[in-house]
Amino acid sequence: MRILLAEDELALSKAYAQVLIMQGYEVEQVYDGKEALEAANSDTYDLMIFDVMMPKMSGLEVLKALREAGNTTYVIMLTAMSELDDKVEGLELGADEYLTKPIPLKELAARVRSLERRIDTNYNENVLTFGSVKLNVSQQELSAKNSIILAGKETKLMEVLMLNKNKKLSTEYIYNHVWSKDDDSDTGYVWIYISYLKQKLKAINANVDILGEENREFELVEV
Structure with missing residues (x-):
């Protein structure tokens, strides 16, 4: 912490x-x-x-x-x-x-x-909103003009980003808040799941995007 x-x-x-x-x-x-x-x-x-x-x-x-x-x-x-x-x-x-x-x-x-x-x-608020995007944490549903069901890690990652909207988050911060110490993973998974979420935000016609580069900082912003 x-x-x-x-x-x-x-x-x-x-x-x-x-x-x-x-x-x-x-x-x-x-x-x-x-x-x-x-x-x-x-x-x-x-x-x-x-x-x-x-x-x-x-x-x-x-x-x-x-x-x-x-x-x-x-x-x-x-x-x-x-x-x-x-x-x-x-x-x-x-x-x-x-x-x-x-x-x-x-x-x-x-x-x-x-x-x-x-x-x-x-930490898990039931419904989070930012821009046109709504995240129902318990149902793992991400919606804007369309909706899509997220995987478990995608939901946790999107939750962290939405709770810290318009803030730059380091790869390490995201990894520590989404992945547990028992997971067979490393910080490289952050970029993989960021990429998944960017694709799904486009799929639901969201007016938000995740800015950032691999192994650097990421920020959820309105576009």
Whole structure:
């Protein structure tokens, strides 16, 4: 799981990052709100952790901007303030968890593990839409002017792309979110299945396409 950590206190950022890395997570650290917003808009994460009080932009301002732009990535807010109003504002803006400093490192790790389980449980939304395209995940049906039934891996791949529409996803990111460690496969399968989906999008007369080249980044866009 990829985590964006935005915390301006260097010692705390280092401590939080170390405990999360020890749990096997990939962590990118930024140190102000502007950096956090730029990173969230330019890259893809499974979870974002924002301190409320940061230079340039507060964590609440970053969260508000992301939610207004349609970014639904799970967010944990960190704050040294215990006032109820601040927590209510963060939750109303779309935060998924709200932790008050000082935060025991074991508790932070436990909250992230709990959130990861929720992400895994809730990842499959029943119906996703983008442009003229609709993906019924449970029925594995992709439709626009026409419809077609997808194979299992095609459905998971299309789901990842639609949940991250207009974002560039690396081959490695896609592989890690579609193929399990037990699969007898490698990252070369990503391009193969991207090619399958591109053909099927054309077959249903969709107004979206998957841009990108083999072993590089891919992006689902309207055309």
